[in-house]
Amino acid sequence: MFDTQKIDQIIDNALQEDIKTGDVTTLCLVLPGTPARAKILAKQNGVLAGIDVARKVFEKAGQYSQADPKIKLEFHCLAKEGARIKKGQVLAKIQGSARTILTAERTALNFLQRMSGIATLTSEFVAKTKGTEAKILDTRKTAPNLRILDKLAVRLGGGENHRFGLYDMVLIKDNHIKIAGGVIKAVRLANKYNNKNLLVEIEVDTLLQADQALHAGAKRILLDNFTLENIKKAVRLNNSRAVLEVSGGVTLENVGKIAKTGVDYISVGALTHSVKALDLSIEIN
Secondary structure: OOOHHHHHHHHHHHHHHHHOOOOHHHHHHOOOOOEEEEEEEEOOOEEOOOHHHHHHHHHHHOOOOOOOOOOOOEEEEOOOOOOEEOOOOEEEEEEEEHHHHHHHHHHHHHHHHHHHHHHHHHHHHHHHOOOOOOEEEOOOOOOOOOHHHHHHHHHHOOOEOOOOOOOOOEEEOHHHHHHHOOHHHHHHHHHHHOOOOOOEEEEEOOHHHHHHHHHOOOOEEEEEOOOHHHHHHHHHHHOOOOEEEEEOOOOOOOHHHHHOOOOOEEEOOHHHHOOOOOOEEEEEO
């Protein structure tokens, strides 16, 4: 799923978006052939994600920055993807054309800060479920065109990925159920016409719907916005017949209690739709 060509395309698009016809400030102030050194610095604790993406940004930026090709760009990672980092830690050192470094820094930071923010929050949710069998999942609530990076960051933070899109899993939601004519009909239709043999999951809002889904032969059920008490009841009702997932209203304050009910998965949209960027900076030496 983490197609390197797709990631390269995202980086190219981001650089073109930012630079377009040229970094006019840098072109005015910095002569071609001017060398520089820089470092990427953590300004708060967290989990690092996207350092390899940042490296690619600097490597690709040379073709846009009108830099001197004789000055080789060197990017040295000092911390690994998924590593816990501390405030004040140097994450990478860069040397090469000053034009390239100045032109690339904001795009590199935009990727690095967002991905590290996602990984850091994910790791906090994962920590709260320690000692249980529950796994933390992401959702499709990602930034458009950045889903592959958002979901990669979740993995680096210790979480797991739900479906990547509408094409790789059958997920029956409330509006599908209404149009199909009920839970039982929806499950049976999905199983009948699922010619790609994809995983089928159905979202339910009540214990009655959960019971109907089980009777229809559902193998995976998503309990949407259930209270903690009703989650416990659903687990007892299920009796290990189907894989259970919980979604809706999940926070750092209640995720531990939800995990202890015995559900298999807990999906958290906030991992990617409400991400707070990790505070990182690039400093020229």
